[in-house]
Amino acid sequence: MSTTPTPNRGIVVFSGGSAANNLVDVFSSVRESKNCLLSYIIPISDNGGSSSELIRIFGGPGIGDVRSRLVRLIPDSPPNSERGATKALFNHRLPADTATAHAEWLSIVDGTSEIWKAITPAKKELIRSFFNLLNLEILKRARPPSSTFDFTSASVGNLFLTGARLFSGSLESAIYLLGSICGVASDTVRVIPAINSNFSHHISASLANGTAIVGQNSISHPSEATALQPRPGTRRPSLLLADGADESSDQDTVYEDDHLPGSLPTLRNKNIQFSKSENEDLPSRITRIWYINPYGQEIRPPANPRVLEALRDSQAIIYSIGSLYTSLIPSLILRGVGQAILTSPARHKILILNGSLDRETGPSSEPFTAIQFVEAITRAAEESRGRMHLSLPDPRADPSSPCLGLSYGSYVTHILHLEGPGTPVVDRDRLAEMGIETLRLYGRKIVTVGVDGTEVPVGMKYDSTALVQALEVVLGKKGDAMLRGGEKNGLSRRNTLDPGRKG
Template identity: 60%
Template sequence: MPHQTPARLASPALPMQAMNVTNGKPKDIVVFSGGSAANSLVDVFKTVAENNKSSLSYVIPISDNGGSSSELIRVFGGPGIGDVRSRLVRLIPDDEANTDTEKGAIKAFFNYRLPNDAEKARLEWLDIVEARHALWQHISTPKKELIRSFLNLINLEIVKKVRPSSVFNFSSASIGNLFLTGARLFSGSFESAIYLLSSICQVPQNVSVLPAINTNFSHHISAGLANGTSIMGQNAISHPSIPTALPDVSVNGVSETEEHDSIEDANLPGSLPTLRKQYISFTKSEEEDLPARIERVWYINPFGQEIRPPANPKVIDALHSSQSIIYSIGSLYTSIIPSLILRGVGEAIASTSIKHKILILNSTVDRETGPSSTPFTALDFVAAIARACAESRGSFGTVPTSEYRTYVTHLVHLEGPDTPQVNKAEFSSLGIETIRLYGRKGEDGKGLRYDEKALNQALEATIGKGNVRADKSRRNTLDG
């Protein structure tokens, strides 16, 4: 099927990030990540950027169609904004993180989720909109009224969308997601909405949060498995689901598509039902194995056809002005690769001006990097990244191992019972440096987590001021 490429959206011109150059060489850092997992490493990335006097750009995917974002997408369309909101709020300076200060109160406000019960959630939402909720304490009147204006706008839009066949479900809704959607609808620009929330959260000026695609429309992904089946939609890929085939399922002579077409929402008639369902409630703790390994991820239009959208131009600009890129921890196929397969990204990453291309390896495998009988090795992670970048450049199929170093130059990893296997000699033969860290146990006493100090030292030794030998005397937490 021929690739279909949507037209690039026009957006208001905002000041471009100035290129950070020293001695004619770019010094900026670009981090590819999703939301929650990489949030634990934000302070590490901040320290590394500050020590190297670098700007820091986070590239965040917008294909998530699960959780409360699924209801916003169903009713209003637009990108999956949960990971963008999560990162912006996480970047609020931690020196005033307690809720008795305005910054702490704003962090708590935008991170707040309404109750699971839909009716209780709706009533609590009205208390928030009407400024009667305790969340407003410690937020100054000017900021409170500015925030409320966009919450009132999204509330009005929700009321206008109510139909007998379609009522907005406030269950577990994120207040930050509702605000960001209200700002996007008001301005007509996702980029402007991000700028507004960044300003309110006082995100440092040297840090940018960039959606992988700058768009006012929904973009979904599909995964192809080794057994030939496909799964449509990010939530279905990440969480237990039966592989979705394209043919419609009929019940009593009525197809699923026809049933969904009777509901007034933001989806085009004939859109795949799996892209239109509410995925408000799902479990993250119980992950069933996929029936086969994921081999490839691609973008699809609402009817399931493959498309090849271009990356946000600001992402390409950030890559061209960077000396180092980091593939952070997180879901490989739904947090990292959706940003890499976009047109323009692979070519920019392959540039020789980017000296360090660092993969921080997950401390364990998950549903996307299984099944448990044949878990991904570290080399499998690198191969998936290389293939995604090659596909961004229009090259489909297996990537020769000799080209892996074009996209990954360094591998940072932990070593433990459940960590992906790392063959150091194999990586050495490919010209990829491996750096082993000693981790710490998770809060539940299970698994390993990256120690911030050790990871900071490893990144400093790689990205930093060049004198790696001098650093080794104090790097007792890592094995280079």
């Protein structure tokens, strides 16, 4: 009598958007080799870019990272094929000029844009129905001249997800619809929002010097001159005017507002234009991330139940590259996540260390080391369990001293990393004493052009083939044969896994 084989436990990847998108093919290859489900856990706290305008007008979660992962998962196809054209549509951004962007949006809504050319009528009209719904909602909320929707650089995919969410009343349903239209195989790959909500969830950060920063965009890559304080001479925006107009201006008519009232107008600012590479250093290190309500008070929202389900049925948990405090930590501090990681059947909890340092893990005078990445992850997971002011063991102290019965290895068992200019320092021996294995990979230098025209190395980039092989080594796919051939395949023989060490 035949029986249905028990499916392999899944792989869970904590990540943000753009950085980890570069590793989608890597994770897909590992998923195929392990013949299991792959779950991406994506935060919804981003309030920058075109998401900021949707949040400003409609409220709701930050969906940019969810959309970018879904679209990245669409298999590559020729641009003139329907799949290729659908991917191009949801990847498309409207022009940076306001009037041109609005005109292009209207051509998409009315179906005359060239972007529809290779999409069949049935799929076109299905997609266009949600664009029309969203356009109607935008017109209903418009209160010119004080408040109008700004289509500048808007992501068409974000606009679709918002229309689908407004129609269905469900973020998960909107994600399912976009994935279905794009042909993303939900039976093998899932994109799961860290919080399942129709409301905005913002984060705040405290710095070691006592400063607090409100909003993910201000923490990671502020569009203002500084994220720490308003520019001199700026006026306090009204909480009731959606465009942040001054309370004492001539436009003193207050219109109805469907957002929750609150005292933090900075969360309603436009953050459409910003740079991810040119930002001033923070004056001191980030010490903690937490969620806030519209009044700025700390809240502890629960994780999406699907996140906990994925963790409870996982063979491996991966912390992907990306911004530590705005891509990883917002998912880890949610109620239930820390306990689910701690009790997960996953034998491998792998940190893929960033190949460069950013505003969140600097400043350059005091850069984060691999140990400090591990400490931040551990602290966030423990806070998820209600240990809000936990004193973790000093990584430089006796490694045999546990943290209330726990060690760092309870949350991170392996670190994959690069070595080169701009990379975090990895103390292999110290990490081994903490119960964490390390594996160094070869990568390519990332360079930028200096003011004198010369190339300046700023970090390292993972080689996809080497990263796939390293993950398979850790997960036990190719074992000793891969280790013996590691030098040829981008792995460092000096830094391969030591079977004699506990991990």
